[in-house]
Amino acid sequence: MALPTFSMADPDDDKLVINGEIEVATKVAPAAHLDGALSEVMSGWHFRNDDTQAMEMDDFDNPGMLGAENGMAIWEAAEGSEGKSCADCHGDPAESMKGVRASYPKFDEKAGTLMTVQMKMNECRTERMGAEAWKYDAGKAIDVEAMIASHSRGMPVNVAIDGPAAPFWEKGKEIYYTRYGQLELSCASCHEENYGNMIRADHLSQGQINGFPTYRLKNAKLNGVHSRFKGCIRDTRAHTFSPGSDEFIALELYVASRGMGLGIEGPSVRN
Amino acid sequence: MRFTTLTLAAALCAGAATASEVAPGDVVFNGSAVEASLTGVAGNADEGMKVYSSKKMGNCIACHQISSVDAPFPGNVGPSLDGVGDRWNVAELRGILVNSKMTFEGTVMPAYYRVDGFIRPGNRYTGKAADDTFGPLLEAQQIEDLVAFLSTLKE
Numbered sequence: 001m002a003l004p005t006f007s008m009a010d011p012d013d014d015k016l017v018i019n020g021e022i023e024v025a026t027k028v029a030p031a032a033h034l035d036g037a038l039s040e041v042m043s044g045w046h047f048r049n050d051d052t053q054a055m056e057m058d059d060f061d062n063p064g065m066l067g068a069e070n071g072m073a074i075w076e077a078a079e080g081s082e083g084k085s086c087a088d089c090h091g092d093p094a095e096s097m098k099g100v101r102a103s104y105p106k107f108d109e110k111a112g113t114l115m116t117v118q119m120k121m122n123e124c125r126t127e128r129m130g131a132e133a134w135k136y137d138a139g140k141a142i143d144v145e146a147m148i149a150s151h152s153r154g155m156p157v158n159v160a161i162d163g164p165a166a167p168f169w170e171k172g173k174e175i176y177y178t179r180y181g182q183l184e185l186s187c188a189s190c191h192e193e194n195y196g197n198m199i200r201a202d203h204l205s206q207g208q209i210n211g212f213p214t215y216r217l218k219n220a221k222l223n224g225v226h227s228r229f230k231g232c233i234r235d236t237r238a239h240t241f242s243p244g245s246d247e248f249i250a251l252e253l254y255v256a257s258r259g260m261g262l263g264i265e266g267p268s269v270r271n
Numbered sequence: 272m273r274f275t276t277l278t279l280a281a282a283l284c285a286g287a288a289t290a291s292e293v294a295p296g297d298v299v300f301n302g303s304a305v306e307a308s309l310t311g312v313a314g315n316a317d318e319g320m321k322v323y324s325s326k327k328m329g330n331c332i333a334c335h336q337i338s339s340v341d342a343p344f345p346g347n348v349g350p351s352l353d354g355v356g357d358r359w360n361v362a363e364l365r366g367i368l369v370n371s372k373m374t375f376e377g378t379v380m381p382a383y384y385r386v387d388g389f390i391r392p393g394n395r396y397t398g399k400a401a402d403d404t405f406g407p408l409l410e411a412q413q414i415e416d417l418v419a420f421l422s423t424l425k426e
Contacts, residue, residue, distance in 0.1 A: 180391050181389065238391045238392065
């Protein structure tokens with residue numbers, strides 16, 4: 001079962017162009033650090049049906065864009081003891097946040113640790129705005145992250161995994177290949193050994209995160225990367241890690257690196 | 272809001288095995304096969320078919336397909352089980368179900384009658400840590416019923 005058979009449920013060959021103008025690379029050659037684990041790197045978009053795919057191709061049909069719009073309203077609203085908004089310091093996110101989603105998680109020299117986009121947002125809130133940190137992967141944090149991601153759409157995932165990021169990457173890789181829970185399944189069991197196959201009614205993708213935050217038709221809301229990780233680990237009948245945990249931050253870097261070169265899609269649409 | 276759980280297998284194991292049952296930790300392997308019945312009670316193939324196809328029990332259809340079983344959305348992570356009764360004898364089938372890893376090294380197929388050696392075992396599909404209600408994925412008699420059912424699959 002090492003190689004996906006691609007028989008009854010092949011990922012398709014459609015091309016993803018958003019709003020008729022943003023071209024998104026959804027199939028790319030694997031990065032060298034994948035060591036041949038994947039012969040081709042593919043976005044989860046290819047594994048969804050035509051209707052779901054189409055929703056992502058036009059912002060008016062993409063329900064995730066409503067969250068991004070809300071994120072823009074939050075961006076402009078002053079909050080906290082300093083009376084500042086994100087816009088006061090960062091101006092137009094189309095300029096200041098361009099490329100951010102594609103390069104995170106990133107090692108932060110000042111903090112001395114690996115940081116996700118949401119952690120950076122909360123750093124600004126607690127250290128620069130005098131506001132409370134947002135709950136990880138919830139409400140406002142996800143809407144603002146979706147808005148920020150939308151300004152990187154089409155840009156290739158490009159995370160640094162060397163230097164100070166290396167130990168985090170190694171840790172994330174170890175988690176990726178660990179067979180958790182009573183079902184003893186790792187991320188690789190489903191997303192590396194079996195992508196293209198059906199697990200019951202679910203068409204397994206490579207579990208890439210270039211599309212996050214993701215609007216899922218199943219729960220009708222935007223979902224964060226860590227929440228998705230948590231759901232997948234829970235499905236192995238395991239004791240999961242929490243959104244925002246060191247384990248998931250490291251795993252996010254590793255999984256992002258498996259999708260090096262894929263175009264950012266967030267907010268994407270999945271089932 | 273909760274995601275719908277992708278139930279690969281749902282245990283109904285209530286408490287400890289009865290005296291006549293072989294407990295998960297006491298199953299004796301002969302190579303990868305298990306010769307002795309886990310319960311001493313002959314398996315019921317009809318029940319086995321239910322365990323096979325019910326999402327709440329074995330949910331084997333998440334990964335397998337059998338032509339004679341009319342169940343929606345069979346998966347294809349595992350091979351078709353058509354003719355599996357020709358390929359494996361009863362003891363071998365029991366071994367595959369108790370702990371598939373003894374037959375297929377490194378397989379993604381879960382072990383259905385084992386309770387130890389897991390990494391971060393959970394409390395079913397809650398995402399929380401396992402507690403003292405933790406038991407095997409299937410009950411001993413369900414394994415015997417499955418063995419009886421699978422042995423009928425001949426070509």
